[in-house]
Amino acid sequence: MGKTIVEKIMAKAVGKPEVSPGEYVKMGIKDTYIQIGSDIGALNFREYERLGWDKFFDPEKVMIAPEHCGTWSRPQDNMSNRESHRITKEWALSLGVPKENILDLGRVGTCHHLPIEKGWALPGGVYLHSDTHCPTAGGVGCLGINLSASEPAFLRLGWMWFRVPKSIKFNITGKLQDGVMGRDVFEYILSQIGPAGAVYQAMEFTGPVMEDMSIDGRLSMCCLSIFTGAKTGIVNPDQKVIDWFKARTEVPFEPQYSDPDAEYVKTYNYDGSKIEPQVVVPPYRRTVKPVSQVEGTKITTAFIGSCASGRDEDLRIAARILKGKKIHPDVMFNITPGSAETMLRTDKEGILSTLLEAGCLVCAPSCSMCPGFYTPLAKNEVCIASSTTNVPGRMGEDSAQVYLGSPATVAASALAGKIVDPRKYL
Amino acid sequence: MALKFKGKVWVFGDNLDVDKEIIPFREREMGLMKDGNFGKWVMTPVDPDFPKKVKKGDIMVVGTNMGCGHGHWHANIGIKQAGISCVIAESFDRNFFKNSVNMGLPIIELEGINKVVKEGDELEVDLEAGTVKNLTNKKTLKFTPLPDFLLEIMAAGGIEPYTNKLIAEGKI
Numbered sequence: 001m002g003k004t005i006v007e008k009i010m011a012k013a014v015g016k017p018e019v020s021p022g023e024y025v026k027m028g029i030k031d032t033y034i035q036i037g038s039d040i041g042a043l044n045f046r047e048y049e050r051l052g053w054d055k056f057f058d059p060e061k062v063m064i065a066p067e068h069c070g071t072w073s074r075p076q077d078n079m080s081n082r083e084s085h086r087i088t089k090e091w092a093l094s095l096g097v098p099k100e101n102i103l104d105l106g107r108v109g110t111c112h113h114l115p116i117e118k119g120w121a122l123p124g125g126v127y128l129h130s131d132t133h134c135p136t137a138g139g140v141g142c143l144g145i146n147l148s149a150s151e152p153a154f155l156r157l158g159w160m161w162f163r164v165p166k167s168i169k170f171n172i173t174g175k176l177q178d179g180v181m182g183r184d185v186f187e188y189i190l191s192q193i194g195p196a197g198a199v200y201q202a203m204e205f206t207g208p209v210m211e212d213m214s215i216d217g218r219l220s221m222c223c224l225s226i227f228t229g230a231k232t233g234i235v236n237p238d239q240k241v242i243d244w245f246k247a248r249t250e251v252p253f254e255p256q257y258s259d260p261d262a263e264y265v266k267t268y269n270y271d272g273s274k275i276e277p278q279v280v281v282p283p284y285r286r287t288v289k290p291v292s293q294v295e296g297t298k299i300t301t302a303f304i305g306s307c308a309s310g311r312d313e314d315l316r317i318a319a320r321i322l323k324g325k326k327i328h329p330d331v332m333f334n335i336t337p338g339s340a341e342t343m344l345r346t347d348k349e350g351i352l353s354t355l356l357e358a359g360c361l362v363c364a365p366s367c368s369m370c371p372g373f374y375t376p377l378a379k380n381e382v383c384i385a386s387s388t389t390n391v392p393g394r395m396g397e398d399s400a401q402v403y404l405g406s407p408a409t410v411a412a413s414a415l416a417g418k419i420v421d422p423r424k425y426l
Numbered sequence: 427m428a429l430k431f432k433g434k435v436w437v438f439g440d441n442l443d444v445d446k447e448i449i450p451f452r453e454r455e456m457g458l459m460k461d462g463n464f465g466k467w468v469m470t471p472v473d474p475d476f477p478k479k480v481k482k483g484d485i486m487v488v489g490t491n492m493g494c495g496h497g498h499w500h501a502n503i504g505i506k507q508a509g510i511s512c513v514i515a516e517s518f519d520r521n522f523f524k525n526s527v528n529m530g531l532p533i534i535e536l537e538g539i540n541k542v543v544k545e546g547d548e549l550e551v552d553l554e555a556g557t558v559k560n561l562t563n564k565k566t567l568k569f570t571p572l573p574d575f576l577l578e579i580m581a582a583g584g585i586e587p588y589t590n591k592l593i594a595e596g597k598i
Contacts, residue, residue, distance in 0.1 A: 053593075196491035391451055
């Protein structure tokens with residue numbers, strides 16, 4: 001019996017010929033790096049101090065970057081994010097982390113954009129991080145699993161325990177319509193299988209639609225995979241993924257692929273040609289409707305950014321929709337590029353100018369509005385966002401309502417002042 | 427810590443989100459939990475009086491996908507601080523499962539638990555033996571215990587005390 005890509009990556013990481021679903025393993029990282037957000041790093045530092053620990057398992061494997069807060073500091077926190085970066089930096093240096101592993105604002109971005117751009121997560125490798133959305137790396141065939149609060153222990157031990165998940169195959173056939181994005185495919189799947197549809201399992205996305213899809217779209221889908229209860233999401237890497245990393249890193253990597261006779265607990269087949277833009281309706285993350293059912297809902301705010309979007313493709317489609325136009329006068333539209341690299345590339349393409357001319361606010365690469373950092377929602381505002389989630393209060397005031405849609409849906413809605421079908425604006 | 431508990435049952439439903447239902451995100455972000463006592467906020471979005479009603483040693487019995495949403499560990503700590511000795515669920519969100527073992531909150535995944543337990547029942551659970559006895563209706567359920575190294579982490583009180591143990595024993 002063959003093995004899935006997830007089982008093969010885990011077997012390789014633990015140095016066993018094979019592992020099987022349900023098995024518990026102690027797994028570390030080999031070719032890849034552990035990336036610490038310096039905003040979280042100060043907490044790790046405090047934890048290390050409290051426990052009296054004075055060692056990293058391997059300082060050379062540790063990367064430090066301010067990645068959640070950007071330039072922003074929360075009034076309720078005890079320290080500014082510059083202060084937490086200083087603390088993390090000094091702590092890391094004192095434990096032997098090489099200087100060149102410590103990055104600062106201006107050359108970083110949102111946490112899960114970074115490892116893909118810097119080559120810290122690699123096809124066939126393992127990407128571990130304290131944040132919920134690290135399955136994002138699955139978009140390039142890297143197994144992303146979240147460490148959550150066990151990050152300090154991982155830094156000391158160099159391994160963490162994991163359960164090998166069963167895999168579910170999602171075979172998306174056909175071809176997506178223009179204006180329908182990777183995100184819509186994921187939300188459509190969520191609407192079909194529900195918020196507990198893949199609990200503790202790996203979602204493997206395959207089929208002609210996935211082959212056709214950009215790396216950006218795949219990253220977005222894998223980022224969101226946790227909302228079905230999944231442990232991770234993954235796509236078998238193809239030539240464009242290999243080329244992407246070959247251009248970015250000297251570190252050799254060994255991509256893994258699912259065997260044709262691998263075992264899946266379930267296989268779902270969907271016709272991608274029939275998927276229309278999808279919108280998540282507040283207050284629950286699990287209520288997904290086709291855009292036609294919420295069209296006309298008035299909005300005050302729009303946001304593109306976070307680890308779920310804010311990539312080149314997302315800014316590009318927003319610019320395509322907004323080119324030569326002005327957004328609705330009642331709407332504030334925050335567009336936060338996911339990283340300094342994306343900001344630079346989209347600037348060179350003229351995308352940023354288009355967005356600024358349309359009246360958008362462009363913020364420094366960071367999580368931005370997603371957890372209510374930049375421009376938090378005011379009372380009773382109605383927002384459409386392509387960020388991760390819409391838990392009440394997450395993006396600002398409790399009474400604010402957050403709809404979630406693809407970057408195309410967000411941009412078209414910002415133009416119209418109400419939720420609309422982006423296919424009519426392309 | 428012995429991995430055996432006896433307590434009264436509190437029942438909650440499916441898909442409890444760590445931020446929406448277990449520990450209210452907004453209040454946490456506003457800094458209202460800076461004192462580190464998440465226990466007094468546990469389940470308040472569902473039942474505002476829950477932290478007052480719950481007694482030390484009580485057991486939570488919930489449905490599927492327990493602790494879904496973001497992997498915020500405050501939920502696991504909060505449940506422990508509120509006095510809950512053990513959480514039994516039809517299934518767990520993986521972040522919640524991981525955080526529970528690593529923070530020393532005993533948990534049991536047991537499909538069908540809601541068919542033999544109702545609120546107010548008295549349960550006796552043994553994580554090593556793999557048994558849940560309902561002392562009220564005399565029914566017993568069995569489950570496959572977690573592997574020893576995970577029970578060891580849980581019994582040590584979480585991954586950090588466990589790491590300290592390894593350091594003290596000169597193993598790392």
